[in-house]
Amino acid sequence: MDVDLIFRIAAIGIIVSVLYQVLLRSGREEQAMMTSLAGLIVVLMMMIQEISNLFETVKTVFDL
Amino acid sequence: MMVSWEQIAVFCLISAILALVLRQYRPEFSMLISMACGIAALLFLLEGIGEIRQELERMLAATMLPSELLTVVFKGLGICVLGEFAGQLCRDAGESAIALKVELAGRTALLLLALPLFYQLLQTVSQLLSAVG
Numbered sequence: 759m760d761v762d763l764i765f766r767i768a769a770i771g772i773i774v775s776v777l778y779q780v781l782l783r784s785g786r787e788e789q790a791m792m793t794s795l796a797g798l799i800v801v802l803m804m805m806i807q808e809i810s811n812l813f814e815t816v817k818t819v820f821d822l
Numbered sequence: 823m824m825v826s827w828e829q830i831a832v833f834c835l836i837s838a839i840l841a842l843v844l845r846q847y848r849p850e851f852s853m854l855i856s857m858a859c860g861i862a863a864l865l866f867l868l869e870g871i872g873e874i875r876q877e878l879e880r881m882l883a884a885t886m887l888p889s890e891l892l893t894v895v896f897k898g899l900g901i902c903v904l905g906e907f908a909g910q911l912c913r914d915a916g917e918s919a920i921a922l923k924v925e926l927a928g929r930t931a932l933l934l935l936a937l938p939l940f941y942q943l944l945q946t947v948s949q950l951l952s953a954v955g
Contacts, residue, residue: 763862764833765840771854801851820903
């Protein structure tokens with residue numbers, strides 16, 4: 759499930775960079791910026807759950 | 823599910839390649855990939871660390887030492903793991919100033935954790951000295 763997460767992040771990154779280039783070439787700088795921002799937010803939302811998961815696990819394992 | 827170390831190594835290599843590919847286009851995604859890789863690898867490793875802890879507790883129970891000694895050691899280990907994880911990620915992102923603060927926070931927490939134990943040691947030493955003298 760975690761290998762899956764890496765591949766998902768990489769796929770989102772590639773798609774966002776392609777979209778960014780296409781939108782930039784067609785002269786829509788604002789939309790290109792919004793696309794990259796949206797991709798970043800999506801990935802951050804995915805990561806936040808994993809970060810809290812890691813912290814909870816560390817807390818239980820190490821009795822913090 | 824226990825993951826073998828070879829699987830973790832291959833997994834980290836794949837993540838490194840993906841991060842390297844994405845760095846030219848989107849550097850922020852490359853940092854997120856290294857973060858996800860670190861989280862996944864740590865989550866895999868923590869299962870093994872939990873087993874090691876159970877073994878050590880069983881060993882410590884055979885001696886007459888109080889069990890809170892091992893608790894303090896493992897708490898310190900947890901602080902080190904989390905602090906180092908966050909600090910290295912910040913350093914990879916090019917923010918060594920923030921990384922230093924994270925490590926400083928970890929050291930402060932570690933010192934706060936260890937000082938009561940040190941005080942206990944000093945008390946034991948002074949008791950011994952007064953018994954001798």
